[in-house]
Amino acid sequence: MAEEEEFTDINGNSISLDCQTHSAFCREFTVTSPKLSLRKVMVCTCFIWLFAYAVFFFTENTTVLSSAIILTLAGMMIHIHFVKVDHETLLIIGSLGVQLSSSYASGRESTIFIEMSKLKDIVINEAVYMHSIIYYLCILIKDPADPETVASVVPLFQSSKPRLNCLVHVYRSCQEILAQTS
Amino acid sequence: MVLKLFFPQCCNTADSGLLVGRWIPGHNSAVVLAVIHYPFIPGQVKKYLSELQSQTQVDLTVLGSWSMPKEGQEGMDSFLKDLSTIFPQECWLQLSREIGKRGFTCQVVQNNGRLLQDREQKNGEGDKIILIHYDQRKVMLSQLHPVQDVGQKSDVEASELRLVFQTVAQSQPLFFLDKYDDGPLKLSHWQSEGREASIIAELLKQASVPVCIFLTWLLSLWYWFCSFRILHLPPVLFISSKLSTCVQSVYRAVHFRTVFSPKKAGTHVEFMRKANIFVSFLVDIALGLLLISWLYRENRISKLADTLVPVADRVAKELQELLEWLMGAPAGLKMNRALDQVLGRFFLYHIHLWISYIHLMSPFIERILWYVGLSACLGLTFALSVLSDIVALLTFHIYCFYVYGARLYCLTIYGLSSLWRLFRGKKWNVLRQRVDSCSYDLDQNTADTALFPLQLFIGTLLFTILLFLLPTTALYYLVFTLLRLVVVLFQGVIHLSVDFINSFPLFAIGLRICRPYRLAEGVKFNVLCQEPGTPLHLMMEINPLKCSSVLQCYRTPTYSCYPKDSWAALCKKLFVGELIYPWKQKTDKTD
Numbered sequence: 170m171a172e173e174e175e176f177t178d179i180n181g182n183s184i185s186l187d188c189q190t191h192s193a194f195c196r197e198f199t200v201t202s203p204k205l206s207l208r209k210v211m212v213c214t215c216f217i218w219l220f221a222y223a224v225f226f227f228t229e230n231t232t233v234l235s236s237a238i239i240l241t242l243a244g245m246m247i248h249i250h251f252v253k254v255d256h257e258t259l260l261i262i263g264s265l266g267v268q269l270s271s272s273y274a275s276g277r278e279s280t281i282f283i284e285m286s287k288l289k290d291i292v293i294n295e296a297v298y299m300h301s302i303i304y305y306l307c308i309l310i311k312d313p314a315d316p317e318t319v320a321s322v323v324p325l326f327q328s329s330k331p332r333l334n335c336l337v338h339v340y341r342s343c344q345e346i347l348a349q350t351s
Numbered sequence: 352m353v354l355k356l357f358f359p360q361c362c363n364t365a366d367s368g369l370l371v372g373r374w375i376p377g378h379n380s381a382v383v384l385a386v387i388h389y390p391f392i393p394g395q396v397k398k399y400l401s402e403l404q405s406q407t408q409v410d411l412t413v414l415g416s417w418s419m420p421k422e423g424q425e426g427m428d429s430f431l432k433d434l435s436t437i438f439p440q441e442c443w444l445q446l447s448r449e450i451g452k453r454g455f456t457c458q459v460v461q462n463n464g465r466l467l468q469d470r471e472q473k474n475g476e477g478d479k480i481i482l483i484h485y486d487q488r489k490v491m492l493s494q495l496h497p498v499q500d501v502g503q504k505s506d507v508e509a510s511e512l513r514l515v516f517q518t519v520a521q522s523q524p525l526f527f528l529d530k531y532d533d534g535p536l537k538l539s540h541w542q543s544e545g546r547e548a549s550i551i552a553e554l555l556k557q558a559s560v561p562v563c564i565f566l567t568w569l570l571s572l573w574y575w576f577c578s579f580r581i582l583h584l585p586p587v588l589f590i591s592s593k594l595s596t597c598v599q600s601v602y603r604a605v606h607f608r609t610v611f612s613p614k615k616a617g618t619h620v621e622f623m624r625k626a627n628i629f630v631s632f633l634v635d636i637a638l639g640l641l642l643i644s645w646l647y648r649e650n651r652i653s654k655l656a657d658t659l660v661p662v663a664d665r666v667a668k669e670l671q672e673l674l675e676w677l678m679g680a681p682a683g684l685k686m687n688r689a690l691d692q693v694l695g696r697f698f699l700y701h702i703h704l705w706i707s708y709i710h711l712m713s714p715f716i717e718r719i720l721w722y723v724g725l726s727a728c729l730g731l732t733f734a735l736s737v738l739s740d741i742v743a744l745l746t747f748h749i750y751c752f753y754v755y756g757a758r759l760y761c762l763t764i765y766g767l768s769s770l771w772r773l774f775r776g777k778k779w780n781v782l783r784q785r786v787d788s789c790s791y792d793l794d795q796n797t798a799d800t801a802l803f804p805l806q807l808f809i810g811t812l813l814f815t816i817l818l819f820l821l822p823t824t825a826l827y828y829l830v831f832t833l834l835r836l837v838v839v840l841f842q843g844v845i846h847l848s849v850d851f852i853n854s855f856p857l858f859a860i861g862l863r864i865c866r867p868y869r870l871a872e873g874v875k876f877n878v879l880c881q882e883p884g885t886p887l888h889l890m891m892e893i894n895p896l897k898c899s900s901v902l903q904c905y906r907t908p909t910y911s912c913y914p915k916d917s918w919a920a921l922c923k924k925l926f927v928g929e930l931i932y933p934w935k936q937k938t939d940k941t942d
Contacts, residue, residue, distance in 0.1 A: 191878045191887060192881075192886075192887040195481075195887050197878065262481065264353040264355070264379075265353075265481060268875065280873075280894055281873065282873045282875060282876065282894065284510050
């Protein structure tokens with residue numbers, strides 16, 4: 170069962186949330202960020218190359234041009250492999266654990282799995298971010314030796330930063346599953 | 352409660368039989384390790400399982416039955432239900448799979464006969480079973496990080512995944528029986544197609560024991576040699592603690608003792624430590640031999656030796672010019688003529704002595720260097736340590752000048768500060784380690800703490816003299832400290848690179864790149880597409896450790912050359928004139 174609604178992130182860019190229910194206690198949420206815009210890439214590249222050409226015009230040194238090309242290529246590769254996140258996934262399996270996965274624009278995936286015994290709760294928290302206050306969904310991890318205290322906090326959907334309406338959707342589904350299986 | 356079943360991928364297509372595995376204590380889950388096929392005799396199955404239990408310390412039991420019916424095998428269902436009476440269990444699992452379908456079906460029977468879950472039941476509780484498929488060989492070989500020892504009693508209960516990994520890793524004897532064995536039991540597991548082994552690995556294992564014993568004997572000879580009384584005299588000890596070659600050789604000897612001990616490594620951490628040291632030692636030797644081949648190829652070493660004496664000469668000449676400049680009017684500053692001449696002549700005489708010694712040694716330099724260069728066959732780290740020592744010896748005169756200049760400057764500063772206190776009527780109280788005020792009256796009761804006018808007069812005189820001599824001493828101190836810092840920086844760079852070669856865990860990084868499943872940070876789950884009516888199927892894969900965590904975890908501890916003081920403390924020491932030794936060598940930490 171898949172759902173699509175109109176959601177935005179904290180900056181106003183439109184994102185999409187995809188909910189899949191695999192079973193009564195297993196759900197998967199995917200938040201997709203907007204793709205890399207071609208216009209931005211072209212503007213950036215043109216700017217760098219014009220600047221390099223201007224430097225070449227004054228210095229008559231061709232290494233400036235080749236280094237500008239190499240720099241642009243390297244920068245683009247680093248950006249799509251390490252910086253640009255395509256979609257983030259939250260897979261919650263009742264009584265087993267929660268899996269967070271970020272998939273980058275180059276196809277690389279980075280995954281973390283948190284076992285249910287370490288998970289205290291999933292909550293929506295507020296944070297001061299620059300000049301505004303934003304909501305974010307986070308997982309509270311408990312120290313196995315001392316179950317009452319919160320050992321650390323793992324924020325979810327850090328790159329896409331969806332707004333509260335999207336977070337509430339995910340929060341309700343997660344709480345249903347957590348209530349069922351604990 | 353949800354029941355979690357870990358099922359090996361190799362048994363997906365196995366014939367019908369009994370499921371053998373372990374119930375994970377404390378969690379509602381079970382790990383399936385193998386499938387025993389029909390026909391079997393229940394008594395032999397029980398005997399085999401109890402043998403394995405004593406061998407592996409894992410409580411293996413029959414978990415249930417597995418049925419993958421082929422043609423002509425109808426009627427298996429009732430046969431399978433009867434099996435639960437032969438192997439009495441609290442919970443009996445009945446897994447079955449039909450050819451052509453991808454999903455399994457599972458029924459769980461409690462020992463009072465009640466069915467926990469019926470596959471026809473679609474409403475109400477629904478599916479409460481998760482089937483997790485795992486790659487048995489990878490999970491067996493993998494090590495979850497952070498590493499916890501198996502027998503270690505920890506306050507923290509082991510997590511479910513850790514128990515699963517430990518169970519599979521400890522059940523290795525179960526996987527020795529393959530389908531070509533003539534025993535009474537036929538098992539299916541990851542090795543049932545035949546045990547994998549490599550002749551080279553087996554030969555190396557057999558050969559390594561006598562080689563290790565021989566090398567340990569050689570090492571004991573070396574220790575016996577080092578224990579001679581003559582080598583424990585204080586001057587020898589002092590020199591050897593300063594020479595980085597000796598420090599490096601001691602360090603390497605400790606390493607060898609770890610690596611070449613004939614005892615097999617018990618835990619994962621010990622094994623990784625041994626392997627890292629061994630691989631880094633091999634790489635060290637290889638790089639050293641490469642360096643030798645480069646140095647000796649076109650007789651470069653003789654050319655190097657030939658340029659060494661002119662370079663030392665040149666350095667000495669530059670120092671002489673520097674001192675002449677200081678003796679004049681350096682940078683337009685006016686120096687105290689007499690002190691300037693004294694200090695300048697003193698240092699010039701030192702340099703003259705130094706140049707004569709270098710010229711005395713010059714015929715032998717080439718031979719010495721030739722033989723010293725051969726020591727690079729012991730490793731690149733040795734060659735770098737020798738280079739550092741050569742640089743230290745050649746710049747010994749700079750070190751001496753620095754010490755003289757620093758001592759003089761230090762005396763001046765202390766004298767000035769104490770006489771300045773005298774001016775202001777304060778005094779250093781040795782008992783209380785603080786500055787106290789001092790009165791000027793000549794009262795009989797306080798005679799010992801009062802200041803006489805004579806004291807004040809002499810104090811003022813000395814203060815003035817020292818104050819006017821300060822620029823000269825300060826300038827000499829500044830120049831020689833800068834030179835000393837340049838040398839220290841160069842030595843520091845060499846030490847850092849030696850440290851890097853010593854401590855970099857090459858084997859661990861290689862393992863992470865070539866066999867990433869061996870070092871696991873965690874697991875990843877993928878939901879496998881399922882058919883309705885079957886329980887949830889997940890695929891568990893191993894999430895390898897990040898490279899930065901590998902480095903942090905497996906870095907060999909070394910005698911690290913970290914800066915002893917912070918920047919602020921260093922600047923303070925420089926200002927006051929205390930001697931600085933910025934690279935303090937910590938003693939080797941063993942854990």
